[in-house]
Amino acid sequence: MIKGDYYENLFIQTERVRDEGFYSVNDFYLLAEKKTLRFAHHYIMLIEYIEGVELSDVNIIDSTLKIKIDTAIAGLHQHGMISGAPHKGNFIVVEDEIRIIDLSGKRCTSQRRAKDRIDLERYYCIPNKIKDYGFYSLIYKMVLKKTIRKWKEKIFARV
Numbered sequence: 001m002i003k004g005d006y007y008e009n010l011f012i013q014t015e016r017v018r019d020e021g022f023y024s025v026n027d028f029y030l031l032a033e034k035k036t037l038r039f040a041h042h043y044i045m046l047i048e049y050i051e052g053v054e055l056s057d058v059n060i061i062d063s064t065l066k067i068k069i070d071t072a073i074a075g076l077h078q079h080g081m082i083s084g085a086p087h088k089g090n091f092i093v094v095e096d097e098i099r100i101i102d103l104s105g106k107r108c109t110s111q112r113r114a115k116d117r118i119d120l121e122r123y124y125c126i127p128n129k130i131k132d133y134g135f136y137s138l139i140y141k142m143v144l145k146k147t148i149r150k151w152k153e154k155i156f157a158r159v
Contacts, residue, residue, distance in 0.1 A: 007033070007045065008105075009106070009107075010103060010104070010105030011028050013081050013103075013105060014026075014028040014081075014103065016079075016080075017079045017080070017081050020079055022076070024072045024076065024098060024099055024100050025076065025081070025099070025101075025103060026047055026099060026100070026103075027047065027048035028046075028047050028048075030044070030045070031043065031044070032044045047101075050094060052092040052093050052099065053092065054088070054092055055069075055089070055091035055092065055098075056089050065098075066124055066126050068097065069091060069124060069126065070126050071098075072099075072100055073086055073100075073116055073117070076100060076103075076116075080108045081103065082108050082112045082116055083103060083116050083119075084103065084106060084112070085102065086120055087119070087123050088123060089102075110132060110137070111134045111137055112134075114134035114135040115138060117130060
């Protein structure tokens, strides 16, 4: 209730980014929701169909394609939006260009941008060259969670 509607945010962000001239994202045409208070029980989303090859169907992702993926995500971040899940199923290759689908309607924070970049390294071996506050805070958070998990394992192993 406090954060606002996820899909409505995505709709607004997509429209803004495309109005700014960034066309690598798939267009979002319609959002219809049936709500009680601010909770959507049913929704319909009408988004652009993109004719092309899903990146997961591409056998070899060469360095040229990796550069285009990295550039697309950097452009997305520059326009104040995040992917949220830059895996192979969320990119479509169209005439040697990259289109990004299934975007996140979440706010574009430094940690979420860092997560996108870390995921690019994880999925495509594209090195993360930006080591900013978001990167270090995300790494610290991951290390802290791992440490807490280990402590819990030790505590519950004794019981």
